[in-house]
Amino acid sequence: APCQTHVSTGRSMSTDRDAGDLELDTVCGTPENPTSEPLQSSDHHQTHEQELDPVLLWVPSGRRLISGLVGLNVVLLGTALVIGENFNPEGLSHQEPEVFLLVLMGISLIWMFWYLLWARRHPDISPHRDHHAGGVPVILALLLFAAFSLLLFVFRVGYLMSTRECKPAATLISPFMEAPFLTLQTYLLWAHSKDCIHRHKIITRSGLMMILSTDLLLWLNAVTEDNIHVEIELGKRNGNSTCQCNASTACLAFRKGFEIFFPFNIEYYLMAGCLIYVMWKNVGRITGPDHHVTEKKTLYIVCTGGITLGLVFGGLVLAAGVTAFVLYQVYVSQPEFRLTAFFIFYGYHLVVMPIMSLCSLVGLIVQRLESRAREVGPNPSRRLDVVLLMAAALGQLALSYFSVVAALGIGTDGPLGELDLSYSLLSLLELILQNIFIIEGLHRHPHLSIKKKKKKKKQMSTPPTVQEQGATKPWAKRVRQEICAFLILSNIMLWLIPAFGVHPQFENGLGKEFFGFTTWFIMMNLGQPLSVFYRMHSVAALTELLISA
Known part of the structure; x- marks a missing residue:
């Protein structure tokens, strides 16, 4: 009976475990206690039989x-x-x-x-x-x-x-x-x-x-x-x-x-x-x-969810980005227009990234106002999403910080240097705010909200209560969907530009002058692929937030 009680408690607490964690439960269900039935399904029974394979006795304990x-x-x-x-x-x-x-x-x-x-x-x-x-x-x-x-x-x-x-x-x-x-x-x-x-x-x-x-x-x-x-x-x-x-x-x-x-x-x-x-x-x-989640189609949500502002302004960002990309490719190959090409690149990003930062900040505030409960429990996919966002962002974050250090060391030295420094600082702000918005959104529970009790005079603090809520607030859902739609299109454009070889910092970054060509060259080729991957992974994460809004 004690073993049976232990098993039922464990299953109620978490049904998301590795099969190897259930070996002790299987031992409890030995013939000495024939009435105990720790496993109710044939799938689980087969899993235990496989886990107790004699071959596993000859391998290290770590699975x-x-x-x-x-x-x-x-x-x-x-x-x-x-x-x-x-x-x-x-x-x-x-x-x-x-x-x-x-x-x-x-x-x-x-x-x-x-x-x-x-x-x-x-x-x-x-x-x-x-x-x-x-x-x-x-x-x-x-x-x-x-x-x-x-x-x-x-x-x-x-x-x-x-x-x-x-x-x-x-x-x-x-x-x-x-x-x-x-x-x-x-x-x-x-x-x-x-x-x-x-x-x-x-x-x-x-x-x-x-x-x-x-x-x-x-x-x-x-x-x-x-x-x-x-x-x-x-x-x-x-x-x-x-x-x-x-x-x-x-x-x-x-x-x-x-x-x-x-x-x-x-x-x-x-x-x-x-x-x-x-x-x-x-x-x-x-x-x-x-853990079964019904997958909705993003296109259906976009068509029926009333998303307009995010699509319109995101479409403008895409159109302007394509124009800037084409002009850059045309001008950069001509020596007399190379400076113009760099102005186009930096000018586009200096306009788009502050807007993206503001959208991420507004989305974060809306998420905080809703006071959603956090989704807990082991989930390799969710943990990997967060790790990848943070790790991939290190590429652009490192390049930005190195550019800031170079600017402090040698100065900006002209308009291109000032544009490069501004671009680096705005990249830092945009990446940090967008990461916080995405990670907080990924951990929000879709159905549970937290409602704090009012503090009484004689009580120091009262723990918040988790309260079931059937639907999200309509205005909050609309704001999150509009922000996600805009950020998705913006990140797509910021992914396309470097993915097709637009890297002005290779030649005109402050880092090349301060750290030397070889060092800066290696840093750029390690950081830029991570930056491209970050934008692509952000699109996937933001799409999931749009679906679950």
């Missing part, structure tokens, strides 16, 4: 320890190889980084084929599903990046074939291995990103960690390759390389397409790695019925 150690060692070794090739390419004469990545992609392909074929034969492989993982906006963005990445491979193969005389074999083979890896991973995430797998957990976690490690190393390798392309564009190389594109039109077209679509490949591996991480965290996870 994620083995796969975590495998991933850590693989990533560290791959990072050392990729960075070593970047700083001393002559020292690694046998293309060790490329060969290592090819081996990882091959192992990942074998595991994905095994899982997809095995999963079809075992429909009970995933008795639970995480409905917060792999939302519609995220999957659509992943498919978009995958499509552009596959198009990139076409241009990449054409470019490599045009310069095959001076390219190593591993580099020539890489696109033919990377394309199947990307395609199969996209299908895996599209079809199984919500799975909470309950069979062969050690193999499953190790396989997912291998894919995650491969994504991280391919992203790191892509960032270093992007460094080389920007160096070529800036003319910082000596120009004596024997491996240059010839004068043929086809080769030049392939290289141009390679450079245009390269940022999408970088974003793909960041997003795919995040979804794979959620799948890894969800292995063995048990979710209760309260």
Whole structure:
């Protein structure tokens, strides 16, 4: 009876646990107490039988320890190889980084084929599903990046074939291995990103960690390759390389397409790695019925929810952004108009970012006025959303702070310096306010509000009470939806501009003059991809806030 009471209490407190946490409950249900029934469903009974597999007696107690150690060692070794090739390419004469990545992609392909074929034969492989993982906006963005990445491979193969005389074999083979890896991973995430797998957990976690490690190393390798392309564009190389594109039109077209679509490949591996991480965290996870969320279509909400101001002003931001982007690309290639191009870039951002900051502040105030209860309980997807927002924002935050330090050290030195400093300060304000607004919104409970009791004279404080509320306040819902719609369109534009290669801070930032070209160049290429990913992830998070408003 004590064991039975313990089980029922545990289940009422939380139904969202890893199956391994229920081992003690299973022991309580031994034949010594045949009347106790700690598990009411056959799915749970099967889970306990699998968790007590004798093989688990020979592995460490941590359920994620083995796969975590495998991933850590693989990533560290791959990072050392990729960075070593970047700083001393002559020292690694046998293309060790490329060969290592090819081996990882091959192992990942074998595991994905095994899982997809095995999963079809075992429909009970995933008795639970995480409905917060792999939302519609995220999957659509992943498919978009995958499509552009596959198009990139076409241009990449054409470019490599045009310069095959001076390219190593591993580099020539890489696109033919990377394309199947990307395609199969996209299908895996599209079809199984919500799975909470309950069979062969050690193999499953190790396989997912291998894919995650491969994504991280391919992203790191892509960032270093992007460094080389920007160096070529800036003319910082000596120009004596024997491996240059010839004068043929086809080769030049392939290289141009390679450079245009390269940022999408970088974003793909960041997003795919995040979804794979959620799948890894969800292995063995048990979710209760309260975790099922009915997915609404954003387009339906926009059409029927009366959202007008956010769409109108957001559309103006998009239209102005496209115009500024086109003018920048036209003027920046002409020496006499380069200054005008930089004025257009900074002027657009100095107008848009204060408005975005004000909207985030108003949205935060509205959320505070509603006094919603916070959603509690383990949720890997929600925790990952917050971590990604904070981590991705570090890219632009770091660049902004370094620019501020450079301005303090050498001064602004003219209008471009003043514009760059203003841009950095406004970026700090906008990112901080938007992050607070999004994170607070993600943790709001959709149905519960907090109502504080009035303090009495003889009482120091009275704890707030959680009160059920059937519907949100109409005016608060309308304000939040309008703000989310505007911020979504604004973040899309702020994502498109750097994603297609508009980086004036590479050449005109205060940081280059203060820290030196090499240091600033490395910082920009590490910070800019994170900034692009932040905007894309903000769009997904704001879309979720719009749906749940």
